[in-house]
Amino acid sequence: MAGLMSRASTIAQAKFSKLLDRAEDPGQTLDYSYEQQLVQLQNVKRGIADLVTAKKRLELQSSAAQQQLAKLDDQARQALKAGREDLAREALSRKAALEGQIDGLTQQAQQLAEQQEKLIAGQKTLATKIEAFRSQKEVIKAQYSAAQAQVKIGEAATGIGEHMADIGLAVQRAQDKTAQMQARAAAVDELTTSGALEDFTSQGDDLDRQLAQVSQASQVDDELAKMKAELGQSSEPPAIEAGQ
Amino acid sequence: MGEGQWEVDDSLLAHLNELDAGTEEAVANGDETGLRSALEAIATAVKSGGTRLDDSYLGPSELVVPPVDLTLAEARELMHGEGLIPDLP
Numbered sequence: 001m002a003g004l005m006s007r008a009s010t011i012a013q014a015k016f017s018k019l020l021d022r023a024e025d026p027g028q029t030l031d032y033s034y035e036q037q038l039v040q041l042q043n044v045k046r047g048i049a050d051l052v053t054a055k056k057r058l059e060l061q062s063s064a065a066q067q068q069l070a071k072l073d074d075q076a077r078q079a080l081k082a083g084r085e086d087l088a089r090e091a092l093s094r095k096a097a098l099e100g101q102i103d104g105l106t107q108q109a110q111q112l113a114e115q116q117e118k119l120i121a122g123q124k125t126l127a128t129k130i131e132a133f134r135s136q137k138e139v140i141k142a143q144y145s146a147a148q149a150q151v152k153i154g155e156a157a158t159g160i161g162e163h164m165a166d167i168g169l170a171v172q173r174a175q176d177k178t179a180q181m182q183a184r185a186a187a188v189d190e191l192t193t194s195g196a197l198e199d200f201t202s203q204g205d206d207l208d209r210q211l212a213q214v215s216q217a218s219q220v221d222d223e224l225a226k227m228k229a230e231l232g233q234s235s236e237p238p239a240i241e242a243g244q
Numbered sequence: 245m246g247e248g249q250w251e252v253d254d255s256l257l258a259h260l261n262e263l264d265a266g267t268e269e270a271v272a273n274g275d276e277t278g279l280r281s282a283l284e285a286i287a288t289a290v291k292s293g294g295t296r297l298d299d300s301y302l303g304p305s306e307l308v309v310p311p312v313d314l315t316l317a318e319a320r321e322l323m324h325g326e327g328l329i330p331d332l333p
Contacts, residue, residue, distance in 0.1 A: 003264030004271070005286060007322055008308040111313070118247065125248050128299035136302060158304035159249070166308065173311065173318070 012165050013158075026149035030137040033157050037130045040164050044123050047171040048116065054178045055112055061185045062105050069098055082218050087210055101188045108181045115174045122167040129160050249305055250294035260289060260307070267310075271319045279319060283312045 072095040079087035133156055140152050252260070263286045270278035286309055310322065 003261075004267040004283070004310045004314070004319055004322060005260065005264040005307055008310050009306070011322070012308050013304075121247070125299045129302060132300035132302055155304060156302040159302045162305050162308065163249070170311070 012162050026144075026146055026153055027141050029153055029157075030141060030149075033153070033160075034130070034134060034137060037126075037133065037160055037164070040168075041123070041126055041130060044119075044126065044167055044171055047175065048119050048123060051112070051116060051119070051171075051174050051178055054182070055109065055116070058105065058109060058178075058181050058185050061188060062102060062109070065098060065102050065105075065188045069095055069102070072098070078218060084210070098188065101184060105181060105184050105188060108177060108184065112174060112177050112181065115170065115177065119167065119170050119174060122163075122170060126160075126163055126167055129163055133157075133160055248299060249297040249301060249303075250290050251297055252290060252294040256289060256293045260286060263289060267319070268323075271316065271323060274316060276316050279314070279316060280312070283310060283314060286310075287312050 072091050076088040076091040076095070079085075079091060136152075136156055140149050140156075144152060263282055266282035266285070267279060270276075270282055290309055310319075314322070
């Protein structure tokens, strides 16, 4: 049993020697290997593009959830003003649950952004290596005997192969992380759709309706008081004179 | 770790192997923090003591440094079987 570093090396080398074993004619191997590298580079590019799209979508979901936080806060305030502490409490507990989910999402998004930067750098390295391989393969074909070429190909192709495996792993891990984030975002969505009000008049759940009523009622009270003030009426009922 | 190829001195190699033993121990103990610091120590040692090779360099590596943020679960997968490192086309 060995540490992670030696283990990773052993596996990468084993996978690669399997690929080289398929080689027979050096010239053919070179061309085939080069084609495979281009395919792999395309896969990496596509993988990165998919990740960027997924991350964008998650960021949108996250900012929508942020808006819901503000809404819940506002609702709690209004409920409290209307003397409905129970409703305020409920709105605040939903806000807390949502906050927890958003925090987790933000953290994961940051890690993913770091991984993506590395992936893009790795993709550039891979492209450079493939270009170097392309020019070297022509030199090898022209200048070396079959036996020598075999050795040269082995070295060059193994170097590229390791890098492909390395970046392939990075893409795979970023994809796993995106999947985890999507699961978390789904939980956030559930909290926002079940908890907060998109629209005061829409048919939300019971809390939504009650909060809407409270908010509407206090709005009506406010406006009524304002109108009364304009008309010079006291909002208090008129006092009854004594003795009558 | 997806950051290109590095060349390290033979004297550093012994130190790297020591640090690598630390990763094995951390995985065996299920110690996520220990694993993380062992992996970070390896990455730091390579970056501070090694030289980054040109991207156009074509040659095999003697060692593959795992990603710094490898989780315990991923490390176990790497230790057993063919896991984690994707198949080549």
